[in-house]
Amino acid sequence: MSARTLSPSITALARLRGVRGVVVTSVRDALPIESSAHVDVDVDALAAFATALHRRAHQSAECSEAGAVRLLSLDAAAGRLMAAARGELLIVVLAGREANPGLLRVSLQRALEGLG
Amino acid sequence: MPDEIARLSEALARDPAGMGWVPLADALRRARRLPAAERTALRGLERHPYHADGHDILARIAADGGDAGRARDEWEMALRLDPRHVGARLGLGWLALRIGDRDAALRWWRGAHDIAPTDPRVMAAGRQLHGAAAGATAPGRPAPPNAPAQGGATPSGAVDPAPDVRAALAPLAAAHTHATADVPPAVDGPRLALGAPPSTDAKPATPVLSAEDAAGATADDRPPFGAVTRGGARFALLVDGDGLVLAGHAGVASGLDRADALAAELSGLSGEARGALRQLQIGAWEHLLVECEALTLALAPGEGDTVTLVATPAGTPAGLPRLLLDRARQRANAWMDAL
Numbered sequence: 001m002s003a004r005t006l007s008p009s010i011t012a013l014a015r016l017r018g019v020r021g022v023v024v025t026s027v028r029d030a031l032p033i034e035s036s037a038h039v040d041v042d043v044d045a046l047a048a049f050a051t052a053l054h055r056r057a058h059q060s061a062e063c064s065e066a067g068a069v070r071l072l073s074l075d076a077a078a079g080r081l082m083a084a085a086r087g088e089l090l091i092v093v094l095a096g097r098e099a100n101p102g103l104l105r106v107s108l109q110r111a112l113e114g115l116g
Numbered sequence: 117m118p119d120e121i122a123r124l125s126e127a128l129a130r131d132p133a134g135m136g137w138v139p140l141a142d143a144l145r146r147a148r149r150l151p152a153a154e155r156t157a158l159r160g161l162e163r164h165p166y167h168a169d170g171h172d173i174l175a176r177i178a179a180d181g182g183d184a185g186r187a188r189d190e191w192e193m194a195l196r197l198d199p200r201h202v203g204a205r206l207g208l209g210w211l212a213l214r215i216g217d218r219d220a221a222l223r224w225w226r227g228a229h230d231i232a233p234t235d236p237r238v239m240a241a242g243r244q245l246h247g248a249a250a251g252a253t254a255p256g257r258p259a260p261p262n263a264p265a266q267g268g269a270t271p272s273g274a275v276d277p278a279p280d281v282r283a284a285l286a287p288l289a290a291a292h293t294h295a296t297a298d299v300p301p302a303v304d305g306p307r308l309a310l311g312a313p314p315s316t317d318a319k320p321a322t323p324v325l326s327a328e329d330a331a332g333a334t335a336d337d338r339p340p341f342g343a344v345t346r347g348g349a350r351f352a353l354l355v356d357g358d359g360l361v362l363a364g365h366a367g368v369a370s371g372l373d374r375a376d377a378l379a380a381e382l383s384g385l386s387g388e389a390r391g392a393l394r395q396l397q398i399g400a401w402e403h404l405l406v407e408c409e410a411l412t413l414a415l416a417p418g419e420g421d422t423v424t425l426v427a428t429p430a431g432t433p434a435g436l437p438r439l440l441l442d443r444a445r446q447r448a449n450a451w452m453d454a455l
């Protein structure tokens with residue numbers, strides 16, 4: 001696990017069971033701002049793909065008059081990806097299937113509040 | 117019965133946002149006014165999509181109308197919303213018995229018994245089930261679990277709309293008939309009021325009922341997603357790999373149907389999801405939930421390159437969009453197989 005200076009809520013998020021990586025990135029340029037991730041996680045790729053997905057989700061939300069995107073959760077056969085934005089910042093979490101999605105969701109929302 | 121319907125309808129007129137639609141729909145059902153009962157239940161579920169008793173009533177209406185598949189959907193939904201719902205358990209047991217699956221019927225009954233062992237409906241169903249299993253098939257007029265009480269004074273056979281369905285379900289159905297005949301309505305409480313005898317001479321007569329009739333059912337019943345929208349989804353959509361709409365609609369807040377535009381966007385979104393997961397090496401995608409200010413969009417891949425979308429209002433319990441999505445996906449797959 002590599003880590004730079006992280007806000008406490010981000011650190012708490014990174015310590016949840018099953019979490020493999022947490023990245024705070026900029027929605028605008030998709031570059032990582034801070035991160036805590038297992039060594040096998042490509043933080044740059046995680047930030048880039050999560051940001052692209054968030055942008056697409058935002059377009060779909062606009063099209064369906066759903067309002068601003070608050071949280072995005074992608075479940076896959078071998079893991080989960082969650083992302084939530086606040087202003088220009090996007091918090092991205094990559095986790096294994098063993099991670100509790102409900103706990104991840106709440107913790108991500110708290111971490112988002114902690115960014116302010 | 118007409119008096120009861122009039123009273124319930126007036127009560128609903130006084131408090132249209134209240135829960136008076138549940139007993140009114142049930143009273144209409146027991147009066148064999150199934151279309152009006154269905155409209156009342158659907159209108160109520162539009163306001164209260166997570167009301168388990170409302171889905172239970174809708175299931176009973178469907179069962180009375182001979183639509184076992186829809187009854188199953190509604191009872192399953194009631195059970196998802198309230199895993200301890202005894203009526204839904206008995207209803208699903210009744211459906212199991214309908215197809216000859218006595219083991220499943222017993223399992224449903226045991227589940228109901230664990231929750232409410234002294235519930236007269238459960239006790240009567242148990243007596244009949246066990247009696248039938250021992251070779252003592254209950255005699256008498258078959259009826260589903262939601263069957264109106266026959267009561268000693270009510271002539272049987274006069275208002276049975278689905279004898280073929282009921283004939284397959286004699287034991288458990290008779291149990292319910294027995295239960296409702298034996299037990300005064302008050303035992304069932306305000307929730308179901310199954311005890312009252314049926315009547316065929318109810319008059320269509322109240323302001324609310326007339327309004328309901330005039331308005332008709334506004335829930336989207338178009339296949340394959342009718343049950344999904346009744347279950348609380350704002351809209352549902354099936355999109356092919358090229359971003360073209362296969363089924364469903366996307367009526368957005370402004371009143372427009374944005375299905376075509378949204379389908380095109382979803383195609384790009386699902387492609388983005390696939391790409392991200394490939395790069396991150398976490399396998400094929402199963403669900404994507406996008407929680408927004410006004411709606412939650414839930415997507416899942418289906419057969420071929422299709423994508424199913426279910427949109428639920430903001431504030432929907434966090435787990436429900438995925439349940440509705442699973443249901444929508446199953447229905448979409450079945451619908452495509454049937455084409």
